[in-house]
């Protein structure tokens with residue numbers, strides 16, 4: 001018998017292969033785009049909590065608007081707005097316990113603020129001020145600027161918490177683009193093997209910068225990847241804040257019992273990818289309009305009106321409160337003293353390696369007699 005690999009013929013084991021079309025994946029929803037809803041699915045929350053969810057979504061929206069304006073005036077660095085994704089961001093953040101750890105990806109300001117991070121610290125982070133980027137005072141890990149890197153980190157943290165016998169989860173936030181990184185697959189696979197209390201929350205906003213979802217993967221959904229790793233998967237309408245809240249609450253409970261969960265929240269990024277992007281170059285205004293009609297705040301407002309909870313909300317007053325909170329935070333961030341540029345060497349190593357020591361010396365020499373760094377940058381030779 002020839003045992004070379006070429007001679008191996010497939011054995012028919014009598015089972016038809018599972019194909020994508022066989023997968024029936026429900027997209028769970030509580031409130032429909034027209035504001036009607038399924039009463040049996042409405043979560044058992046206090047009336048004030050229903051209003052609070054709206055307030056936080058509005059805060060996310062105002063935060064994005066104000067932060068984008070500040071970036072345009074050169075007072076903040078690059079901003080990644082969550083415009084259009086408010087229900088995914090706030091519904092998930094609201095379902096977590098403050099003891100849980102969030103592994104963020106940068107678009108979810110409202111969830112981090114909900115988790116106890118101060119707005120001043122967040123604004124300072126986007127200004128590049130090192131002290132604030134440690135995200136002190138809240139269980140929020142550093143932002144995963146390297147796409148997908150937060151997934152295995154969340155698994156590691158979750159496993160550690162499980163070993164320590166702690167009743168809390170690690171929650172990783174990421175976009176559809178992150179699902180093409182090796183880190184995503186490695187991280188979820190390991191979480192499945194370890195039974196790590198982790199929830200992997202993919203905000204499928206349908207673009208990774210200019211790359212549309214259908215070019216990201218040949219799979220119809222993100223959530224079906226859960227099958228391959230033996231973890232649970234839930235797919236939800238990410239523009240329905242109550243669906244997101246329910247799904248993450250359930251996912252959290254399952255994770256605590258030893259089954260990690262991959263949640264896919266189907267949503268849409270209505271703003272630019274970041275303040276450095278021009279989305280008109282890769283998507284049509286018709287498409288943007290279509291999603292404007294599925295706005296998460298409007299849909300939830302319709303639900304609040306329908307259930308008699310809207311009368312106690314004065315949108316203008318809430319907006320003013322949120323604006324005032326933002327003003328105070330930016331004032332506090334402005335009051336932060338100018339940093340010493342030498343600090344860029346300060347945090348990575350306990351003892352500086354010789355080449356960095358030399359660079360620090362060179363920097364000191366350059367700065368001598370040139371207290372204004374910008375002047376130096378202007379005058380240095382180009383190229």
Ligand SMILES: Cc1ncc(C[n+]2csc(CCOP(=O)(O)OP(=O)(O)O)c2C)c(N)n1
Nearest residue numbers: 107145146147175176177178205207208209
């Ligand atoms: C490992 C890595 N590759 C590429 C980039 C450049 N990059 C920044 S954001 C981004 C797209 C991310 O898309 P997605 O994960 O869908 O999240 P979204 O920004 O749409 O919320 C890319 C490719 C990066 N930061 N890290």
